[in-house]
Amino acid sequence: MxxxxxxxxxxxxxxxxxxxPFTEEKKDRLKKTIHQTAAPKEQLTDHILQILTTEKTGHEVFQQLxxxxxxxxxxNQGxxxxxxxxxxxxxLIVSQWSEEKKLYRLxxxxxxxxxxxxxxxxxxKALLEGE
Structure with a gap:
């Protein structure tokens, strides 16, 4: 092996x-891009759950994110x-097919x-503000 x-x-x-070649410049640009645009998984889950308080398609979730x-x-939308x-x-969510669309909801x-x-x-927030 x-x-x-x-x-x-x-x-x-x-x-x-x-x-x-994967130069140091390319590495730095890649790291910078990742840190600017990627939300941590926990935050991402919270956002998706907030969006799905009403039924939505995957594309609608993508647009709102x-x-x-x-x-x-x-x-990579996949x-x-x-x-x-x-x-x-x-x-945490369920899905169902309706008129050739898959709908997600909480x-x-x-x-x-x-x-x-x-x-x-x-x-x-209350703790930080002294309430």
Missing amino acids: EDRLKRLRTIMEEGTFKRH CTRGINNFKE LLYTNLHSLENNR TEQGRKKLRNKEKKKHSY
Whole structure:
């Protein structure tokens, strides 16, 4: 197995990586872009739950995330659907097909999580403001 990995690395270094060097400048630009546009997963979940207080399609969720300045999915919208599927598996949202559209909405468990987040947010704010 180790020999195959060494050969793969050699082939990649002599081929793809040689033709497309990953310079420090490219690394810095990539890091800067990631830090500017990507929301942490926990925040992203909160935004999706807030958006889904009313039933929406995946595309509508995408548009509203972009409106909020969350650009995690601009390059690959498929990742949004992976996140939505994960939220479904965690029973925070449910989906159903209607007229060739898949619609997503919060479950009671999702609403409860959203309410708890809002309560924590308000209690932290009150603590910081000295109330």
